[in-house]
Amino acid sequence: MLVLVAGSTRTARIEGISAAGAAPSLLAHTPGADLEIVTYGKVVWGSVVPVSPSGCPTPAVVTRAARELQGCQVVAVDAGMAGPTAAPTLELARQPGRDVREVRAVPEAEAIFETARSFGESLPDRRVWIGETTPGGTTTALGVLSALGERAAVSSSMADNPLALKERVVEEGLAASDLGPGGAAGDPVAALEAVGDPVLAVVAGLLAGARTTGTPVTLAGGTQLAAAAALARHAGVEGSVSLATTVFVDEDPSASIRELAADLDLSLTVTDPEFDRAGDPALSAYPDGEAKEGVGMGGMLARVDDSGLSMAALRKQVSAVTDRLETDRE
Amino acid sequence: MLVLVAGSTRTARIEGISAAGAAPSLLAHTPGADLEIVTYGKVVWGSVVPVSPSGCPTPAVVTRAARELQGCQVVAVDAGMAGPTAAPTLELARQPGRDVREVRAVPEAEAIFETARSFGESLPDRRVWIGETTPGGTTTALGVLSALGERAAVSSSMADNPLALKERVVEEGLAASDLGPGGAAGDPVAALEAVGDPVLAVVAGLLAGARTTGTPVTLAGGTQLAAAAALARHAGVEGSVSLATTVFVDEDPSASIRELAADLDLSLTVTDPEFDRAGDPALSAYPDGEAKEGVGMGGMLARVDDSGLSMAALRKQVSAVTDRLETDRE
Numbered sequence: 001m002l003v004l005v006a007g008s009t010r011t012a013r014i015e016g017i018s019a020a021g022a023a024p025s026l027l028a029h030t031p032g033a034d035l036e037i038v039t040y041g042k043v044v045w046g047s048v049v050p051v052s053p054s055g056c057p058t059p060a061v062v063t064r065a066a067r068e069l070q071g072c073q074v075v076a077v078d079a080g081m082a083g084p085t086a087a088p089t090l091e092l093a094r095q096p097g098r099d100v101r102e103v104r105a106v107p108e109a110e111a112i113f114e115t116a117r118s119f120g121e122s123l124p125d126r127r128v129w130i131g132e133t134t135p136g137g138t139t140t141a142l143g144v145l146s147a148l149g150e151r152a153a154v155s156s157s158m159a160d161n162p163l164a165l166k167e168r169v170v171e172e173g174l175a176a177s178d179l180g181p182g183g184a185a186g187d188p189v190a191a192l193e194a195v196g197d198p199v200l201a202v203v204a205g206l207l208a209g210a211r212t213t214g215t216p217v218t219l220a221g222g223t224q225l226a227a228a229a230a231l232a233r234h235a236g237v238e239g240s241v242s243l244a245t246t247v248f249v250d251e252d253p254s255a256s257i258r259e260l261a262a263d264l265d266l267s268l269t270v271t272d273p274e275f276d277r278a279g280d281p282a283l284s285a286y287p288d289g290e291a292k293e294g295v296g297m298g299g300m301l302a303r304v305d306d307s308g309l310s311m312a313a314l315r316k317q318v319s320a321v322t323d324r325l326e327t328d329r330e
Numbered sequence: 331m332l333v334l335v336a337g338s339t340r341t342a343r344i345e346g347i348s349a350a351g352a353a354p355s356l357l358a359h360t361p362g363a364d365l366e367i368v369t370y371g372k373v374v375w376g377s378v379v380p381v382s383p384s385g386c387p388t389p390a391v392v393t394r395a396a397r398e399l400q401g402c403q404v405v406a407v408d409a410g411m412a413g414p415t416a417a418p419t420l421e422l423a424r425q426p427g428r429d430v431r432e433v434r435a436v437p438e439a440e441a442i443f444e445t446a447r448s449f450g451e452s453l454p455d456r457r458v459w460i461g462e463t464t465p466g467g468t469t470t471a472l473g474v475l476s477a478l479g480e481r482a483a484v485s486s487s488m489a490d491n492p493l494a495l496k497e498r499v500v501e502e503g504l505a506a507s508d509l510g511p512g513g514a515a516g517d518p519v520a521a522l523e524a525v526g527d528p529v530l531a532v533v534a535g536l537l538a539g540a541r542t543t544g545t546p547v548t549l550a551g552g553t554q555l556a557a558a559a560a561l562a563r564h565a566g567v568e569g570s571v572s573l574a575t576t577v578f579v580d581e582d583p584s585a586s587i588r589e590l591a592a593d594l595d596l597s598l599t600v601t602d603p604e605f606d607r608a609g610d611p612a613l614s615a616y617p618d619g620e621a622k623e624g625v626g627m628g629g630m631l632a633r634v635d636d637s638g639l640s641m642a643a644l645r646k647q648v649s650a651v652t653d654r655l656e657t658d659r660e
Binding site: 039040041042044045071073075076077086087088089090119122123124 | 375407418453454
């Protein structure tokens with residue numbers, strides 16, 4: 001079962017911070033459209049397929065392609081989505097996160113975390129994958145890692161990670177909450193309230209709940225999922241947790257994903273879909289450093305790989321999904 | 331893809347009208363628990379597995395068992411649910427239906443029908459099954475059939491169908507809306523407003539939309555699904571529509587399902603899971619006339635049958651699902 005947590009943070013509206021949409025005005029629609037692509041293989045209520053400003057398609061097409069190849073139940077969670085979706089969702093947070101530079105970015109962090117933990121405890125006990133779609137989410141991840149005193153490493157959906165901007169925003173966010181780096185160590189709710197987003201609260205809660213009942217969890221993503229794992233570790237969650245990400249995150253020096261995984265005792269899987277061999281111009285943006293990860297992509301690639309299917313088959317299916325989306329758009 | 335439409339009508343609160351719950355106070359929880367059983371194989375936020383007053387388990391266990399045997403994507407639709415659910419849902423109606431004896435049972439019928447039609451048009455074009463879970467829904471089905479001037483036949487989740495009570499309630503409902511039998515012929519929205527429920531509005535809209543774009547539809551259920559088909563026919567929907575139901579509905583003389591299907595030009599499939607051969611006391615209530623159908627059961631049985639799996643395998647899986655639910659309860 002893949003639990004896809006979709007939400008938003010007003011932090012994404014800061015100019016230059018997110019590429020999860022062709023234009024800033026479309027960012028609010030990206031999580032909803034991502035869920036529609038994974039659920040239906042098409043965009044339903046939005047008319048726009050999420051692409052980066054340069055046209056790189058959303059990782060949702062990769063997750064959809066993986067589902068079409070081998071089937072995978074998806075449970076979509078609304079963790080404060082700012083736009084509509086035709087995908088069925090379970091609402092675990094009502095409001096988008098605020099700009100982290102406000103005093104409290106997620107005032108309801110504790111309630112969201114506890115609701116998600118309770119739901120995580122009741123998940124069936126077969127393996128659960130958890131992914132996310134959150135424009136602006138790498139900045140809140142950086143914020144949470146900083147507040148907890150963990151390695152302040154973070155990836156980006158852009159080829160050129162606007163790291164200095166993210167660091168400045170996080171610094172302002174921590175200052176607005178009277179916190180310094182490490183000031184919320186051992187207090188994940190405080191970190192979430194100050195500089196997090198509702199998606200991180202939900203993912204951390206789900207992970208904590210699922211581990212309580214022994215459900216094996218693979219976090220399917222990059223630094224945002226690692227930040228959620230950090231929150232869970234600071235909430236006292238022990239034992240085995242897996243992180244499955246893409247080679248694009250692994251090759252991003254600003255992500256330091258291997259070091260993050262080691263710090264947090266996460267067993268790391270890195271999968272390379274070899275998109276440079278796809279011959280599909282849309283996919284060549286990935287090896288150039290765009291998009292990189294999201295919507296459960298890293299976990300779904302690992303799952304395809306584990307099942308013995310080839311990455312060539314996956315690439316072919318990704319192209320088929322992309323072609324169908326293009327046709328729908330025309 | 332199985333679209334499961336869950337909702338409620340206050341008509342279910344009329345004493346003696348529904349058996350979709352062990353006690354009247356639990357009826358509001360039945361649709362949510364049904365969706366949880368189909369989605370997760372267990373009851374999550376409700377603590378109670380829906381059973382009839384005599385202990386017959388909900389048809390949701392049959393649909394779940396069929397999914398476990400052969401996989402089937404489920405899209406759950408909230409069509410005015412009165413209770414909570416941990417299953418992800420797409421909300422197409424906000425309010426439970428009112429008691430049909432009020433002037434207007436579904437004041438927003440037109441908007442609900444049109445929203446569902448629009449969603450139905452955008453469904454992927456592979457085969458779609460549509461099922462429902464609606465305590466009290468056979469009474470609203472009788473109401474709609476009467477208002478349209480169609481055969482006033484209807485089944486029940488009870489072994490003894492309280493037909494006289496249902497007829498009296500419908501008569502009062504039509505009178506309250508200044509309608510006689512057949513008074514809403516050709517005007518499905520008027521029938522829904524007067525004596526329908528939001529689930530019927532959604533199912534009829536989905537069917538109309540899906541047929542517009544050529545998506546093959548199988549209505550998975552009994553007289554409630556037939557009533558939705560009648561609404562769609564009166565909305566001008568032509569062409570092929572399938573109805574897949576259980577032998578328990580077929581053997582119910584008050585349902586007249588063959589005649590209804592013929593009237594409405596529905597190609598009928600009847601499947602017998604041979605629960606009398608199950609050796610499972612919980613299932614023996616079905617051949618005795620309880621539950622009969624619901625939560626997509628008839629369609630899922632037909633799908634299992636089509637795939638070449640045996641009904642013995644299905645029965646074994648149903649018992650396994652039931653056992654797991656029992657264990658969770660203890």
